[in-house]
Amino acid sequence: MNENEKKIVTALLISTFLAAIEVTIISTAMPTIVDKLGGFELMSWVFAIYLLTISVTTPIWGKLADLTGRKKIFIIGVAIFLLGSTLSGLSQNMGQLIFFRAIQGIGAGAINPVTFTIIADVFSLKQRARVQALISSMWGIAAVTGPLAGGFLTDFVSWRLIFLINIPFGLLSIWMIGKNLNESIKKRKSKIDYGGVATFTIGITALLLALLSLDTESGIGLSQTTLFIFIGTAMLFLVLFIQIQRRHQEPMIPLELFKIKDVSFSVSASFLTSMILIGLSAFLPLWIQNVLEMGATATGIILIPLSLGWPIGSMLSGRVFIPRLGIKQTALTGASCILIGALLLTTINPETPLAILALFIFIIGLGFGFATTSYTVIIQSTVPPEMRGSGGSLITLFRTLGQALGVAVLGTSMNFVINAVDTDVASPESVAQGLYVVFIISAIISVLSLIMTLLIPTRSLDEYKY
Structure with missing residues (x-):
């Protein structure tokens, strides 16, 4: 360099x-x-x-x-x-x-x-x-x-x-x-996809507001009628958006990107891992504060292994694993670490030592470092140069959507269990049961993410086009 x-x-x-x-x-x-x-x-x-x-x-x-x-x-x-x-x-x-x-x-x-x-x-x-x-x-x-x-x-x-x-x-x-x-x-003179911009903006805004409102902790509460209106609006405008993308000569998001298996499976895996990530960062603090009844400082400390494992995994993937094992194999290493860590989280209980919990979180963080770096490099290396901006925005968009959907699905599941156990004030026991469901769902999602990663075509570094 x-x-x-x-x-x-x-x-x-x-x-x-x-x-x-x-x-x-x-x-x-x-x-x-x-x-x-x-x-x-x-x-x-x-x-x-x-x-x-x-x-x-x-x-x-x-x-x-x-x-x-x-x-x-x-x-x-x-x-x-x-x-x-x-x-x-x-x-x-x-x-x-x-x-x-x-x-x-x-x-x-x-x-x-x-x-x-x-x-x-x-x-x-x-x-x-x-x-x-x-x-x-x-x-x-x-x-x-x-x-x-x-x-x-x-x-x-x-x-x-x-x-x-x-x-x-x-x-x-x-x-x-x-x-x-x-x-x-080479800069190109092209017709701007104004219709795509408008329908995408309305559709994604309505979808995200609907998803965020399902998380009762977000403070973005919507009535049931309003929620259905937002969901209907999102579906209508996103269908219109797809139709416009199929017909426009310079679509905002070229749909042919999804025909590239490297792209479609990497984006899908990134979407699923983002659901797991938000599950850790948003709901694990509840285990520390509501179940173990410890302070905010302990919560911050217990999340540090996630943030340490991530850069370590990223650096190892770029300097050691990808050059020696290949990109897909490195992605599989990351997806496997996430799955192992997610499965281990389903075994914790209030008596589990914090050091053991920190180790489980570190393993997941390590997996995120391996996986996210690999998914990004795969897309960078398979998308034609004239479509790289769209490819980069695609994986970023689906990571954001994964986090929004993760908050909605995991938060709704947790609250359903808590309300079924405690009708008044949530007790440490009911919160623990709710979080146990969150951990199980996260483990299932991690299995799906691993499957998506397995479906990414296997290539040597020399076989990537770009």
């Missing part, structure tokens, strides 16, 4: 870390933000709107990167992200914060797919595995440092700094990409 490539990687690492940490850094700051700005009843929307706007805009940015070039879209995306960060840091009430977080999410939606595309454009397959491992590890690092940084800045400086601190690092990332990334992609 020459000096120019190192600077490109550094810029991508910075931007990825900024987008990733914005998911977690705000969690520990929210009580203070609510105290200063008010609007407690709107608190959940600060998180949800960021997820929604990322999900809706990711495929749009990916397609624009294919049509107009990676550098331009990266710079525009990061600039919008920084605008949203600046305005969020200057918010005077909760309504403003939610609106500005939406702007921040629109910009963040460009970062993942364009980073995916730049890596595939600049680096060879063997280099790509190492670079993608570094990028993947940023998510694990952000998961650990985000809550800690948010708490520190809020307690000792100001909650506004959790947004404003993005500005110098984001500007540095823009400058480094602007100076060092030399594109060879």
Whole structure:
């Protein structure tokens, strides 16, 4: 890797870390933000709107990167992200914060797919595995440092700094990409798929709102009638979206990507593993606080093995496993670790030592590092260069949908069990039973993820086209 490539990687690492940490850094700051700005009843929307706007805009940015070039879209995306960060840091009430977080999410939606595309454009397959491992590890690092940084800045400086601190690092990332990334992609004049953009935006927004509302902890409650309206709207507009994609000469999401087995099975496996990931991060804290009746500090500590295992698995996959075993074999190693860890979680009880629980979580984190890096490299190496933006946005979109569906399915299942056991206040015993069901469902999902990974075509590194 020459000096120019190192600077490109550094810029991508910075931007990825900024987008990733914005998911977690705000969690520990929210009580203070609510105290200063008010609007407690709107608190959940600060998180949800960021997820929604990322999900809706990711495929749009990916397609624009294919049509107009990676550098331009990266710079525009990061600039919008920084605008949203600046305005969020200057918010005077909760309504403003939610609106500005939406702007921040629109910009963040460009970062993942364009980073995916730049890596595939600049680096060879063997280099790509190492670079993608570094990028993947940023998510694990952000998961650990985000809550800690948010708490520190809020307690000792100001909650506004959790947004404003993005500005110098984001500007540095823009400058480094602007100076060092030399594109060879041919820009094409094409008809923009406005119909696809409109139907996708409406359909995915309705779907995500419906899924998020099923999680009673999200605070996005919908009446039964409204929920059915949202689901019906989502189905109608997503069917229309598919029809438009089949007929448009430059569809926002080219459906032929799903005909590539490497892509379809990698995306499916990523979707399923994302369901498991949200199950750990959202519901495992309940085991620590509600079942074991320990504090928030213990909860944070017990999740650290997940965030440590992830970057370790990513680095090992890029530097050792993929070069020596191949990409599919590395993905299978990751899927197997996730399955083993998920099965082990079904065996825990309130007497299980925390060290043993931490080991189980570490195994799953290791699996995520192997699997997510491999799935991404497979898609990067099988999607034609002119469709890489769409390919990157596809896997990002399905990971987000997996998390949203995971929250809905696992949360609804847990609450059903708890309500069946305790009609009034949830006891530690009923919460334990509910979480046991969550762990069983997660184990079943991990089996399906392993099957999807097995169905990925087996190829040597030299057999990948791109």
